[in-house]
Amino acid sequence: xGEEDPAxxxxxxxxxxxxxxxxxxxxxxxxxxxxxxxxxxxxxxxATTPVTRQPAEDAATGRAATQAARVAVExxxxxxxxxxxxxxxxxxxxxxxxxxxxxxxxxxxxxxAWARDGIPAKxxxxxxxxxxxxxxxxxxxxxxxxxxxxxxxxxxxxxxxDMSTIPDERLRLLFTCCxxxxxxxxxxxLTLRLLGGLTTAEIARAFLVAEPTMAARITRAKxxxxxxxxxxxxPSDAELPERLAGVLAVLYLVFTEGHSASSGDEPVRHDxxxxxIRLARVVVALMPDEPEAAGLLALLLLQHARRNSRTxxxxxxxxxxxxxxxxxxxxxxxxxxxxLRSAARRGPAGPYLxxxxxxxxxxxxxxxEDTAWDRIATLYAALEDLTGSPVVRLNRAVAVAEVDGxxxxxxxxxxxDGPLAGFHLLPATRADLLRRLGRTAEAAAAxxxxxxxxxxxxxREFLARRLAELTAG
Numbered sequence: 001x002g003e004e005d006p007a008x009x010x011x012x013x014x015x016x017x018x019x020x021x022x023x024x025x026x027x028x029x030x031x032x033x034x035x036x037x038x039x040x041x042x043x044x045x046x047a048t049t050p051v052t053r054q055p056a057e058d059a060a061t062g063r064a065a066t067q068a069a070r071v072a073v074e075x076x077x078x079x080x081x082x083x084x085x086x087x088x089x090x091x092x093x094x095x096x097x098x099x100x101x102x103x104x105x106x107x108x109x110x111x112x113a114w115a116r117d118g119i120p121a122k123x124x125x126x127x128x129x130x131x132x133x134x135x136x137x138x139x140x141x142x143x144x145x146x147x148x149x150x151x152x153x154x155x156x157x158x159x160x161x162d163m164s165t166i167p168d169e170r171l172r173l174l175f176t177c178c179x180x181x182x183x184x185x186x187x188x189x190l191t192l193r194l195l196g197g198l199t200t201a202e203i204a205r206a207f208l209v210a211e212p213t214m215a216a217r218i219t220r221a222k223x224x225x226x227x228x229x230x231x232x233x234x235p236s237d238a239e240l241p242e243r244l245a246g247v248l249a250v251l252y253l254v255f256t257e258g259h260s261a262s263s264g265d266e267p268v269r270h271d272x273x274x275x276x277i278r279l280a281r282v283v284v285a286l287m288p289d290e291p292e293a294a295g296l297l298a299l300l301l302l303q304h305a306r307r308n309s310r311t312x313x314x315x316x317x318x319x320x321x322x323x324x325x326x327x328x329x330x331x332x333x334x335x336x337x338x339x340l341r342s343a344a345r346r347g348p349a350g351p352y353l354x355x356x357x358x359x360x361x362x363x364x365x366x367x368x369e370d371t372a373w374d375r376i377a378t379l380y381a382a383l384e385d386l387t388g389s390p391v392v393r394l395n396r397a398v399a400v401a402e403v404d405g406x407x408x409x410x411x412x413x414x415x416x417d418g419p420l421a422g423f424h425l426l427p428a429t430r431a432d433l434l435r436r437l438g439r440t441a442e443a444a445a446a447x448x449x450x451x452x453x454x455x456x457x458x459x460r461e462f463l464a465r466r467l468a469e470l471t472a473g
Contacts, residue, residue: 374403
C-alpha cells in the first residue's frame, strides 16, 4: 500500500465515503459495544422482537448510525492513533510500513463495523485487535515476509478487551522518528505522520510543499530507518539527555512554524501549534521527571495563550505591546506558569525552562508598560551563555534596548550579519532601533532589506507599513 495516508479513516469521515472493506466488521467482539443506533432485531444478548420499520425510518436510522460511527472513528484517531501505532510496530517486528498500513485498514473497517454493530465500549482495544489481524493477513499474503509471522502474537490473535495493562510504546516511536541519523525535516514529517496521525496531504499543506514531495520525504525516512538499522527503543540513560533534546527540538520546530509561519499568506497556523502542544503533553506524561520536557510544554502554552490577539480583524499582525491582553487565554497561562514552577524545582534551568521563564514575564504583565524588561534581559543573557545562539542574541538586543536604550540594543547586533545572513528579523530589528534613534535613512534601508527577506505575506505587509510611516513622517 506504500504511501497511503495513515489517517484515511479521518479523511473519509470528512468527505464522501467510498466502498470500505468490511473484513474487520466483527473482528473485535468481546470488546463490548454501546449501540450508536441499533436497527430492528439486532442481537444484544437477549431475545428481541422484530420491529416493522418504514423505508424512510430505516434510512434515517442508517444515516444516524453512519454519522455516529464517523464521529467516533475520528475521535479514536485523534486520541489513540499514536499509541496504537507504536504498540503495533513492536508487535510486528518493528516494521513501520506493515504497522501503519494495518492500523489504517483497521480504522477504515471501523467505519462500517461501528455503523452496523454499534460503537465499542473500548474503541482502542477493538482497533488493536483488528489491526493485529490485518497484520497477520498481510504477512500471510506476502511470501517475502512469511518468515516474520512468528513475531506476531498467536497465529489467530486474541481479542483485546482492555488496554490499561498494555505498556505505552509511544516513547519508542518518538525517539525513532527523531533519531539524529535522519534529516531535521524528515524528523518533523515522521513525527507528525506517525505520532500525530496527520495525513501526508495535511503535513504538505502545513509546510507549503507539494504532496508528492512530502510523500517522498516520508518514504525516504522510513527506508533509512530500516536500512540503517535504527533501533526501535528508548535511549539508554547515558544517551537520553542528548536524544531528548533532539525530540524537544522537533516539537519546538513544529510549534515555531505554526506560531510564526515562515512562508505563505497566514501569519499563524493554529493546527501546527495545537499538534505541537498535544505531542509535548504526550512527552511530559511519559517522562514526568524531565524538567526540560515540562519547560517546553510551559513555553508552548504561554506563547500560544496570546494567539487570539496576535492578528487584528483585518488579518494584520499585532505586535506584543499593542495586543489586547484581555484576549489572552488565562487558562493556558495558569497551566504554563504552574508547569514552570514545578519544573524549576526539579533541576537546573535548561534552554526551554529559561525561554518559558521569559514568556512568563510577558504573561504576568497586565499592561505592556508593566513588563519587567530588566528580568527578561537577564534571562536572555543566561540563555545566550547556555546556547551561544545568535537568535537569542537578537532577542536579547530587543530587551536591552527597552532597559538601556536603542543604542545599547544596536551594539549587540553588530556581529550578527554573518551568523544570521538572510534572516529577515535581523534587519527588521535593526530598522526599528535605527528609527527610534532618528536615523531615518539607515532605518529605511534596513526595512527594505527585511521586506526582501520576509517569506510570509503578513510579515512583508507589516514591514511595508512601517517603512511607509517612516518615509511619510
